[in-house]
Amino acid sequence: MSSYHIKNLEEYYQIYRKSVRDPENFWSEIAEEHFLWRKKWDNVLNWDFSKPEVKWFEGAKLNITENCIDRHLLTKGDKVAILWEPNDPSEQAVKITYKELHERVSRFANVLRSQGIGKGDRVCIYLPMIPELAISVLACARIGAVHSVVFAGFSSSALATRINDASCKMVITSDGSFRGNKVIDLKGIVDEGLKNCDCVEKVLVVKRTEHDIHMEKGRDIWLQDLLEAASPECAPEIMDAEDPLFILYTSGSTGRPKGMLHTSGGYMVYSAYTFKNIFQYKDDDVYWCTADIGWITGHSYIVYGPLANGATTVMFEGVPSFPDFGRFWEIVEKHKVTQFYTAPTAIRALAKENLDYVTKYDLSSLKILGTVGEPINEEAWHWYNDNVGNNKCPIVDTWWQTETGGIMISPIPYATPTIPTFATLPLPGIQPALMDEHGKEIKGNLVSGRLCIKFPWPSMARTIWGDHDRYRDTYFSAFKNMYFTGDGALRDAVGYYRITGRVDDVVIVSGHNLGTAPIEDAINEHPAVAESAIVGFPHDVKGNALYGFVILKEVGESRDRSNLSKEINQQITEHIGPIAKLDKIQFVSGLPKTRSGKIMRRILRKIASGSDSDFGDISTLLNPEVVEEIKQGAQ
Numbered sequence: 181m182s183s184y185h186i187k188n189l190e191e192y193y194q195i196y197r198k199s200v201r202d203p204e205n206f207w208s209e210i211a212e213e214h215f216l217w218r219k220k221w222d223n224v225l226n227w228d229f230s231k232p233e234v235k236w237f238e239g240a241k242l243n244i245t246e247n248c249i250d251r252h253l254l255t256k257g258d259k260v261a262i263l264w265e266p267n268d269p270s271e272q273a274v275k276i277t278y279k280e281l282h283e284r285v286s287r288f289a290n291v292l293r294s295q296g297i298g299k300g301d302r303v304c305i306y307l308p309m310i311p312e313l314a315i316s317v318l319a320c321a322r323i324g325a326v327h328s329v330v331f332a333g334f335s336s337s338a339l340a341t342r343i344n345d346a347s348c349k350m351v352i353t354s355d356g357s358f359r360g361n362k363v364i365d366l367k368g369i370v371d372e373g374l375k376n377c378d379c380v381e382k383v384l385v386v387k388r389t390e391h392d393i394h395m396e397k398g399r400d401i402w403l404q405d406l407l408e409a410a411s412p413e414c415a416p417e418i419m420d421a422e423d424p425l426f427i428l429y430t431s432g433s434t435g436r437p438k439g440m441l442h443t444s445g446g447y448m449v450y451s452a453y454t455f456k457n458i459f460q461y462k463d464d465d466v467y468w469c470t471a472d473i474g475w476i477t478g479h480s481y482i483v484y485g486p487l488a489n490g491a492t493t494v495m496f497e498g499v500p501s502f503p504d505f506g507r508f509w510e511i512v513e514k515h516k517v518t519q520f521y522t523a524p525t526a527i528r529a530l531a532k533e534n535l536d537y538v539t540k541y542d543l544s545s546l547k548i549l550g551t552v553g554e555p556i557n558e559e560a561w562h563w564y565n566d567n568v569g570n571n572k573c574p575i576v577d578t579w580w581q582t583e584t585g586g587i588m589i590s591p592i593p594y595a596t597p598t599i600p601t602f603a604t605l606p607l608p609g610i611q612p613a614l615m616d617e618h619g620k621e622i623k624g625n626l627v628s629g630r631l632c633i634k635f636p637w638p639s640m641a642r643t644i645w646g647d648h649d650r651y652r653d654t655y656f657s658a659f660k661n662m663y664f665t666g667d668g669a670l671r672d673a674v675g676y677y678r679i680t681g682r683v684d685d686v687v688i689v690s691g692h693n694l695g696t697a698p699i700e701d702a703i704n705e706h707p708a709v710a711e712s713a714i715v716g717f718p719h720d721v722k723g724n725a726l727y728g729f730v731i732l733k734e735v736g737e738s739r740d741r742s743n744l745s746k747e748i749n750q751q752i753t754e755h756i757g758p759i760a761k762l763d764k765i766q767f768v769s770g771l772p773k774t775r776s777g778k779i780m781r782r783i784l785r786k787i788a789s790g791s792d793s794d795f796g797d798i799s800t801l802l803n804p805e806v807v808e809e810i811k812q813g814a815q
């Protein structure tokens with residue numbers, strides 16, 4: 181029997197040691213016992229971080245949807261697979277059993293095939309959190325098409341960039357979406373974006389809001405009609421373990437988003453294994469992750485990980501504040517949720533509201549709580565622990581990334597004693613290292629450094645779509661033979677890890693990973709703007725917020741500053757989406773630059789955080805006088 185379900189700390193250490201001593205044996209035992217393969221692998225692992233190249237379970241054949249759906253049909257056919265809670269609480273929740281999911285995914289997959297989509301084709305999914313989002317993801321996987329889900333909060337131009345980057349042949353969207361009391365015209369955003377995408381041949385449209393929309397002749401098709409005509413059986417495409425499963429974009433330090441490519445076999449094994457251990461899922465549990473499927477958390481821990489374990493996974497269409505701030509807790513009570521996984525930013529926002537919103541509901545079904553996406557501060561941790569978990573639910577603070585595909589550092593409930601703000605221990609198979617700025621590993625405890633991973637794990641991204649050089653440069657060039665995460669971390673006296681935040685030009689705002697470069701690119705396109713620099717600063721709900729320093733062109737000098745600020749945020753909304761808007765904008769005459777012309781962001785970060793001293797040596801700057809001016813005008 182392999183070590184699929186960890187029960188206590190001693191067992192964790194045993195399993196961890198085994199996983200590091202012989203990773204190939206460790207993962208092949210798990211893969212063999214807990215998954216359905218059409219053919220076994222010839223080779224467990226082939227890797228070379230200098231290329232970089234990583235291959236898991238080479239030669240194996242499988243289809244991930246057989247693992248997520250078909251193999252549960254005999255024993256769990258009538259069990260609820262997806263429990264969908266709509267935006268408006270007066271609308272009925274929808275329970276989709278494994279049998280029904282099988283039929284709906286099969287029909288959808290047949291529709292895709294009938295519309296000319298086949299193995300290896302890229303399909304962009306731009307949908308709200310409705311069942312069709314999960315179903316279309318699975319339908320793509322069923323036929324071997326590569327899904328690229330774009331979060332439905334992204335703007336038309338961000339959508340177009342992603343569609344073009346992956347040369348998607350098809351877009352799946354809806355007539356609109358409901359979010360709180362807002363209705364969003366998703367199809368209008370798609371129409372706008374597609375003006376700049378020649379690769380898209382067809383657009384499938386799901387009906388959700390029933391609003392009148394434009395349907396482009398020869399391109400746009402209502403999904404419902406096709407589904408009804410399609411067969412409810414669809415033979416899965418048999419994939420190689422290393423065949424692409426999906427692309428998911430994340431921000432980087434240049435304007436272009438990075439399309440992280442994940443493959444079938446290793447991703448399946450790792451997302452399912454981590455789901456099982458971190459959420460300790462038992463057969464009657466109702467598991468709820470509040471993320472959007474547009475992010476990696478939704479891919480791995482709403483869709484693939486839970487379904488591969490035959491779990492009931494909740495999907496929520498709405499927002500935590502609608503119709504009031506008790507919505508999350510109302511849903512927990514209504515569906516008797518047992519595991520609840522959310523972002524620290526949501527906890528901080530809800531902790532600001534009246535406690536009655538929480539205490540009014542019966543949360544006694546909860547067993548395990550989780551957080552993801554950003555560091556959780558001590559206050560929020562305690563609020564969550566005391567008021568939601570009633571001091572009886574272990575909190576798993578899970579650290580990972582779009583690139584890692586699955587959770588890397590996290591407590592195992594009932595095994596790892598938790599400490600607020602610590603993600604604690606690496607999962608089996610994960611070998612973290614802390615590095616100093618000279619490229620040397622810092623060994624021992626009570627140290628801090630740049631967080632790297634020394635050895636491959638099954639669900640790591642294999643490349644950046646269409647740009648392997650960028651993949652190597654971004655993740656494998658800073659430290660020899662190491663995957664560099666971009667995060668800083670410390671290791672305490674007992675070996676627990678605490679993630680201290682990004683050490684690059686990415687800022688985590690409300691749990692969203694935002695590169696500053698694409699935002700600067702967007703602002704710089706404004707006709708009145710000459711140059712800009714964006715940095716993060718601490719914010720009590722969002723974790724970090726964005727501060728923009730903007731130099732105007734001569735034409736902008738006479739303009740009203742508050743109108744300009746609005747236009748700049750509008751510009752960002754159009755290019756990226758409202759999530760990237762700036763909280764503060766300061767107009768400046770110059771930016772502190774080194775003699776080689778590089779902006780000294782360290783100084784800007786200090787000023788944005790409210791510090792007016794301790795800037796280090798500024799005498800080497802090209803324009804040291806500008807620092808005083810910026811300090812004086814700081815908001």
Ligand code: PRX
Binds near residue numbers: 579
């Ligand atoms: O900085 C880390 C932060 O989020 C980054 C990854 O963002 P993304 O790819 O969007 O994936 C988010 C969901 C997995 C990381 O590099 N981060 C994520 N989880 C934590 C975290 N920082 C601290 N603690 C965490 N638990």
